[in-house]
Amino acid sequence: MNLENFLIFSGIIFSIGLYGALSKKNVITVLMSIELMFNGVNIALIAFSRYVVPQRIAADPVAAEAEVARALAEGTALGETVLSTLLTGQVFAIFIITIAAAEVALGLGIVIAMYRNRETVDVTQANLMRG
Amino acid sequence: MLPLDIAFWVMAAVGVATALAVVMEKDIFRAALFLVVSFLVVAGIFVLLNAEFLAMVQVLVYVGAISILIIFAIMLTRNAHEGNPFNSFQLPALVLSTMMLAAIAFVAVNTEWHDWDQLGLQVLPGDSGEVFSATEQGIKNVFGNTTQVIARLLMRDFVLPMEAASVVLLAAVIGALALVRENEGEA
Structure with a gap:
């Protein structure tokens, strides 16, 4: 279990989602496939945040060590130190989850409106604006 | 093998299988149920990566809210006789996603990631507790x-x-x- 394992797992999930999103007729399946792609990206972001050394620590490990030792000695929260940059990937994942929730609410609203007007949920039938 | 490794490989296998089932399943309602399992597996992967808060958010937002919305939408728009067919782009989509997977795997394996081992720090999951x-x-x-x-x-x-x-x-x-x-x- 290392970074490569997680990245390849996330790549597999992402590719399956891409395949479904491009090749399905039912618009709800397309939305589900897009959710799979979001999940793959989230796994990659969190794996990076767990395994890769942030630039500020890698550039100067001694200074980072001193800062952390001072925080531990003085009882300051570790989130105040350079170590808070460790979790930037997780914060990005939170934003992706937020946007995915907004996207699903809007997407399913569009699906319901389309079904009400045209009695279908087939993306290949959604050609009202074709020139 | 460490218990963490076994957990990872089991979850990876279940995750890939359920993600494939979401795309391949003929009945769209069952596809949605497989999607729920896939979300739960991803939450387990987050726990393995020490992201407990995000695992809880994943369960609350994806398993709790998004899948319920999707199931509602399926029930409101269901045309059971139509099934869940592919469109005419099936083959190009397969080729494109395979190439995407190959590119991701190539980059993941061939890049020199700057990880904690290079700094000599024992902080990864599965490292010794000292x-x-x-x-x-x-x-x-x-x-x-x-x-x-x-x-x-x-x-x-x-x-x-x-x-x-x-x-x-x-x-x-x-x-x-x-x-x-x-x-x-x-x-």
């Missing part, structure tokens, strides 16, 4: 207490994106309501 230096102690504390650190990051470094995200959510909810509203009384 703590040698202040940085190791601090890193272990941060990953053992992610919620607090994420809260500080969100409220200080990322406060503007967070406010923007809340506005986006509000706009999306109002937009979804406007889309699905019955427009009776309007000509």
